[in-house]
Amino acid sequence: MLKKFFKKLKKDEENMNEVEQSQETNSDSIEESSNLKKEEKCITTQILDSSDKSPSFFNKLKSGLLKTRQGITEKIDSLLKSYGKVDEELLEELEEILIMSDVGMDTTLKIIERLRTEISSRKITDTSEVKSVLKEILKELLQTSKSNDLDISTPPSIILVIGVNGVGKTTSIGKLAHNLRSKGKKVLLAAGDTFRAAAIDQLKIWGDRVGVNVIHHQEGSDPAAIIFDAIQAAKARKIDVLICDTAGRLHNKKNLMNELSKVFKIVDREFSEAKKEVLLVLDATTGQNAIRQAQTFKEVADITGIILTKLDGTAKGGVILGITSELDIPVKLIGIGEGMEDLQPFEPNEFVEALLSEN
Amino acid sequence: MVFEGLAEKLQNTLQKLKGKGKLSEKDVKNAMREVKLALLEADVNYKVVKDFIKKITQRSVGQEVLESLTPGQQVIKIVNDELTSLMGGTQSKILFASKPPTIIMLAGLQGAGKTTTGGKLAGQLKKTGKRPLLVACDVYRPAAIKQLHVVGEQLEIPVFSMGDKVNPVNIAKAGIEHAKKYGNDVVIIDTAGRLHIDENLMEELKNIKVEVKPHEIMLVVDAMTGQDAVNVAETFNSQLGIDGIILTKLDGDTRGGAALSVRAVTGKPIKYVGVGEKLTDLEPFYPDRMASRILGMGDVLSLIEKAQASFDESKLKKLEKKIKNQDFNLEDFLDQLQQMKNMGPLSQILEMMPGVNNKQLKNLQIDDKELVHIEAIIQSMTPEERKNPSIIKASRRKRIAKGSGTTVQAVNKLLKQFEQTRKMMKQLSDMEKGMKKGGRFKIPFF
Ligand SMILES: Nc1nc2c(ncn2[C@@H]2O[C@H](COP(=O)(O)OP(=O)(O)O)[C@@H](O)[C@H]2O)c(=O)[nH]1
Ligand SMILES: [Mg+2]
Numbered sequence A: 001m002l003k004k005f006f007k008k009l010k011k012d013e014e015n016m017n018e019v020e021q022s023q024e025t026n027s028d029s030i031e032e033s034s035n036l037k038k039e040e041k042c043i044t045t046q047i048l049d050s051s052d053k054s055p056s057f058f059n060k061l062k063s064g065l066l067k068t069r070q071g072i073t074e075k076i077d078s079l080l081k082s083y084g085k086v087d088e089e090l091l092e093e094l095e096e097i098l099i100m101s102d103v104g105m106d107t108t109l110k111i112i113e114r115l116r117t118e119i120s121s122r123k124i125t126d127t128s129e130v131k132s133v134l135k136e137i138l139k140e141l142l143q144t145s146k147s148n149d150l151d152i153s154t155p156p157s158i159i160l161v162i163g164v165n166g167v168g169k170t171t172s173i174g175k176l177a178h179n180l181r182s183k184g185k186k187v188l189l190a191a192g193d194t195f196r197a198a199a200i201d202q203l204k205i206w207g208d209r210v211g212v213n214v215i216h217h218q219e220g221s222d223p224a225a226i227i228f229d230a231i232q233a234a235k236a237r238k239i240d241v242l243i244c245d246t247a248g249r250l251h252n253k254k255n256l257m258n259e260l261s262k263v264f265k266i267v268d269r270e271f272s273e274a275k276k277e278v279l280l281v282l283d284a285t286t287g288q289n290a291i292r293q294a295q296t297f298k299e300v301a302d303i304t305g306i307i308l309t310k311l312d313g314t315a316k317g318g319v320i321l322g323i324t325s326e327l328d329i330p331v332k333l334i335g336i337g338e339g340m341e342d343l344q345p346f347e348p349n350e351f352v353e354a355l356l357s358e359n
Numbered sequence B: 001m002v003f004e005g006l007a008e009k010l011q012n013t014l015q016k017l018k019g020k021g022k023l024s025e026k027d028v029k030n031a032m033r034e035v036k037l038a039l040l041e042a043d044v045n046y047k048v049v050k051d052f053i054k055k056i057t058q059r060s061v062g063q064e065v066l067e068s069l070t071p072g073q074q075v076i077k078i079v080n081d082e083l084t085s086l087m088g089g090t091q092s093k094i095l096f097a098s099k100p101p102t103i104i105m106l107a108g109l110q111g112a113g114k115t116t117t118g119g120k121l122a123g124q125l126k127k128t129g130k131r132p133l134l135v136a137c138d139v140y141r142p143a144a145i146k147q148l149h150v151v152g153e154q155l156e157i158p159v160f161s162m163g164d165k166v167n168p169v170n171i172a173k174a175g176i177e178h179a180k181k182y183g184n185d186v187v188i189i190d191t192a193g194r195l196h197i198d199e200n201l202m203e204e205l206k207n208i209k210v211e212v213k214p215h216e217i218m219l220v221v222d223a224m225t226g227q228d229a230v231n232v233a234e235t236f237n238s239q240l241g242i243d244g245i246i247l248t249k250l251d252g253d254t255r256g257g258a259a260l261s262v263r264a265v266t267g268k269p270i271k272y273v274g275v276g277e278k279l280t281d282l283e284p285f286y287p288d289r290m291a292s293r294i295l296g297m298g299d300v301l302s303l304i305e306k307a308q309a310s311f312d313e314s315k316l317k318k319l320e321k322k323i324k325n326q327d328f329n330l331e332d333f334l335d336q337l338q339q340m341k342n343m344g345p346l347s348q349i350l351e352m353m354p355g356v357n358n359k360q361l362k363n364l365q366i367d368d369k370e371l372v373h374i375e376a377i378i379q380s381m382t383p384e385e386r387k388n389p390s391i392i393k394a395s396r397r398k399r400i401a402k403g404s405g406t407t408v409q410a411v412n413k414l415l416k417q418f419e420q421t422r423k424m425m426k427q428l429s430d431m432e433k434g435m436k437k438g439g440r441f442k443i444p445f446f
Helices: A002-028 A035-046 A055-072 A074-084 A088-100 A105-121 A127-143 A167-183 A199-210 A225-237 A251-272 A288-298 A318-327 A348-353 B006-017 B024-043 B046-060 B069-088 B114-127 B142-154 B168-182 B199-212 B229-240 B257-265 B285-294 B302-312 B313-325 B330-343 B347-350 B360-361 B368-378 B385-388 B394-402 B408-438
Strands: A157-162 A188-190 A214-216 A241-242 A277-285 A306-307 A331-335 A343-345 B102-107 B132-137 B188-192 B216-222 B242-249 B270-274 B282-284
Touching: A002 A288, A074 A127, A088 A105, A088 A127, A105 A127, A105 A251, A105 A318, A105 B282, A105 B394, A127 A318, A127 A348, A157 A167, A157 A251, A167 A188, A167 A306, A167 A331, A188 A199, A188 A225, A188 B188, A188 B330, A199 A214, A199 B142, A214 A225, A225 A251, A225 A331, A241 B285, A251 A288, A251 B347, A277 A318, A306 A318, A348 B102, A348 B142, B006 B024, B006 B069, B006 B285, B024 B046, B024 B069, B046 B069, B046 B257, B069 B216, B069 B285, B102 B199, B114 B132, B114 B142, B114 B188, B114 B242, B114 B282, B132 B142, B132 B168, B168 B188, B188 B199, B199 B229, B216 B257, B229 B257, B229 B313, B242 B257, B242 B302, B257 B270, B282 B285, B330 B368, B330 B385, B330 B408, B368 B408, B394 B408
Parallel strands: A157 A241, A157 A277, A188 A214, A188 A241, A277 A306, A306 A331, B102 B188, B102 B216, B132 B188, B216 B242, B242 B270
Antiparallel strands: A331 A343, B270 B282
């Protein structure tokens, strides 16, 4: 269900892109080409930008949502309907839904506590109102002090992608490269995972697939040296965005720290003029361990955002609520499949809907 | 350690019960609520937890428990029993076919660790005298085939592949033929990661199953999986029929609740666990031992096995004597260190010691790299200094620091640690005396 839901959204977005594109080509003939270039650039950086969407996007999204809404909120709706009144038992059932979505005990208890307070202060007696209050609370938890958009507006920028093994770093890099490139950005990739067998080849294949160059050394070589080379190449080639892959070593925190802090030092020293994004990739299938992952990486890196992958499965990724609220790191992108198009901006509304839905 | 929070919370909860001479139903209920929270926090599935708690509560509030002289102990025993059975009772091994090759197929979600695990498993089987063949059926993920080849090369195990343009069913079939021809008695089929709800790809696995009839279909599950673990395991099991589970990434500070969930919903045993990034980091899974470890009862059996596998028997005898006579010196310490390294990371070894609980472990930041420094420091000492560390005064410390490329602080720290170790060894040897009745065992631990 979730997969359909996100895929549906994706379709809508694609349609929307087409619409925009055709509008653009229409105006093509009238406007001067230099002007057009500028405008094109403007639009392109905003696609991954949820803040500044054209009205058509919202409308499409809304109608898309409307169609799926019936199915997705069934679970909580039928639950709420079956309860005549707002009582402890109902709260307990809601607690169960949250825990089953990987929200985790701590955060769930906090949410239920808040809900209880709101219910009594607003004197809510109607079960259907409970739902909207709950959604408000959840959305608030997803809200951080930072923006949910990637900040790569002024070139050059560098994006470092970190996270444990198998969460989808390399794949997300491939998708992101594709996304940025199709918007006219000059993208370069750096194969900084020199630890996992064939990780470099994996990134190279992605590079070929999406038409982006990859800077790499050999397996086992020093990641910091690769990042150094990639930065020099990015400067020489006047690259807009350099995206760096890294090894996901969770086994040994010390190794991980050493490796990453060395990389960050190089970036700060060699590429201080670049806008820096450090994206932590988390797998939606992961349970409460994701919090530990985020904490551990936060110790070595100024994480600027999260990519939440594998939302096309049946996992809800509820653990993210605790992470955004406790660690103040915004989710910026979500992964909904293995194809190069399967990356989307994070939409708190949809996420909350999906979280409370039946699989 | 693994099951970190769970172990700590359960131990605390049960500790409270332990001393009580009398237990009321309410005491049990309270304890059970805490057990429930601990399990949920460790990511055990909500429904599995509910069932588990119901079972223990029922057994615990029975007459014989509440009226026994040591009700607290009884409850702990019940929790231990049920936890063990939840994890699958006793160890389950891979069953080898009477007529080789034994065909093992790995399946699971994307990123679960199938390829690495396939390599690790092949490596282990090779050590026991088998001649495994790895078959690369992941034609989807970029460079997955290459990855298996690299892993195979590292382990000197042959890998069969046909590129990514051939149907995985055909690759699997051809792989088996290849094994038969070249005398490989075990075939491990690596498949692409897939979502359990991906009908096409699940169909592909079913087709492989029909064509090659694997003896063991192993579901590879990331130990960090949350509540969704039950959906995944249930679907793979009902669609494909699995024979066992391999849990990966059960290292670091993994909560590992998925271990309990997947076993509970499928009824299929966890056969192996992946415990690290090295290709040797795969271990057989012992439910009973793991349960006692979680409850802080230690895992002496594994410790002894590990020690026996990595320590030299004659040296051990000598060491035992030295400990008894209390003339254990830095020379022996160095020797121990070198043998210790064969046993695996220090933190893992400490985890298995009875009485070493989670909190203590947490405070003890153990770094295996430090061992290398320690070695260097001791090697920079004269034989006399090693035999009699008390003569190492300031100037000597400076010299040693310089010689070993470390600092005086590091040398100080080592000498202090050595003193502590000596004390700890005395404790252990006392403990050993105490345990003589129940069977002799040695702890070759510095
Ligand atoms: N279904 C699904 N699979 C994904 C997604 N992102 C990554 N994957 C898969 O997860 C596996 C591990 O991804 P990879 O990029 O190699 O992870 P890394 O170790 O973090 O670099 C691969 O099989 C990917 O195809 C996603 O959003 N959905
Ligand atoms: Mg990677």
